[in-house]
């Protein structure tokens with residue numbers, strides 16, 4: 001059993017790349033913590049520093065409350081599994097799993113017992129005599145995990161262990177990995193860039209962007225109350241609708257949120273109203289997840305947005321309508337995973353972001369850091385980090401609805417489910433988490 005503490009850890013590579021930027025993070029005993037973020041955000045570097053394969057430039061790392069930076073990797077009671085695991089091709093499954101025990105001089109009969117226990121927990125008890133070349137990809141990955149876990153490490157580090165497997169096998173192994181680590185009670189840090197994987201597996205998720213820790217919380221917390229615009233945009237499918245809104249306070253009675261020529265009204269009684277009222281006369285970003293939007297009849301009044309369907313996506317169990325509501329959307333760039341865009345758009349849109357970057361409009365702000373951006377320039381005005389485009393509001397519909405592109409659609413908005421972010425991408429809220 002182990003706890004892990006990162007204390008203000010920074011890693012700067014010799015070429016000046018800041019891979020990890022003042023990260024502080026505590027992992028509890030027996031916890032399954034997922035480090036989530038796009039490629040290059042520093043996830044692997046964090047694992048490698050904990051394992052002792054890299055030294056931090058600044059900060060401290062504690063295991064079970066003790067500083068470990070002076071300890072060699074083998075003295076840290078840590079096991080690590082990578083995406084590109086290597087099994088010994090000439091050894092049987094049994095010998096592959098038992099290899100670390102042989103190295104540490106565990107006697108053969110104990111070795112056989114321990115290998116048998118681990119193999120049956122991983123569902124590979126019947127292939128112990130085979131060579132790696134006679135196994136499926138999933139079985140090979142199970143052997144790699146078995147080899148890592150057979151030493152009964154205090155801490156299990158996994159770096160995208162499923163990313164080479166097909167989606168069916170991934171889903172199956174996700175459940176097995178969390179089941180196994182819970183059963184063994186071993187503290188686990190698991191790296192992925194797949195938000196669905198993170199939300200389904202984690203006790204808590206830590207979300208990174210460009211070396212900066214954005215948010216840490218249970219899946220419900222980070223999905224339900226994301227700390228930054230970036231986290232809001234990263235989590236969920238379809239992605240959260242992020243709309244630019246102008247804020248007007250009306251005689252301390254309600255707040256008008258103006259999206260193009262449509263408005264929503266936040267009553268003064270809403271617990272968040274005073275915090276939002278600080279932005280009177282300014283623009284903010286309002287986040288609406290698809291579950292906050294319900295299609296209604298055209299005559300319905302109140303908290304309703306109206307638009308025309310630009311296009312539909314059919315996903316079998318549901319359809320998504322994308323509504324042109326005459327508002328402006330904020331598109332968060334550098335989402336990195338590069339695949340969820342299809343849920344809310346198309347390749348052209350992705351190119352749009354890339355082209356803006358190629359045009360050289362990068363941010364060069366200076367001043368205090370914001371967690372979301374790492375610099376203070378506004379997400380509302382800086383196209384180098386985020387860009388603006390006509391909003392296409394993602395709305396969930398029944399499968400194959402009797403409606404087609406060009407049709408008008410009205411959606412009722414759950415005002416209590418709106419998310420508010422300031423121009424720097426930080427959450428506008430009161431007393432959250």
Ligand SMILES: Nc1ncnc2c1ncn2[C@@H]1O[C@H](COP(=O)(O)OP(=O)(O)OP(=O)(O)O)[C@@H](O)[C@H]1O
Nearest residue numbers: 013015017019038039040041042043044045046193
């Ligand atoms: N040995 C190195 N020398 C210089 N830069 C490095 C080195 N290793 C990693 N980097 C850089 O450090 C940053 C963080 O890399 P890291 O591998 O931790 O990211 P990651 O989030 O794990 O990405 P991925 O999901 O692609 O593995 C990246 O910009 C990467 O290019």
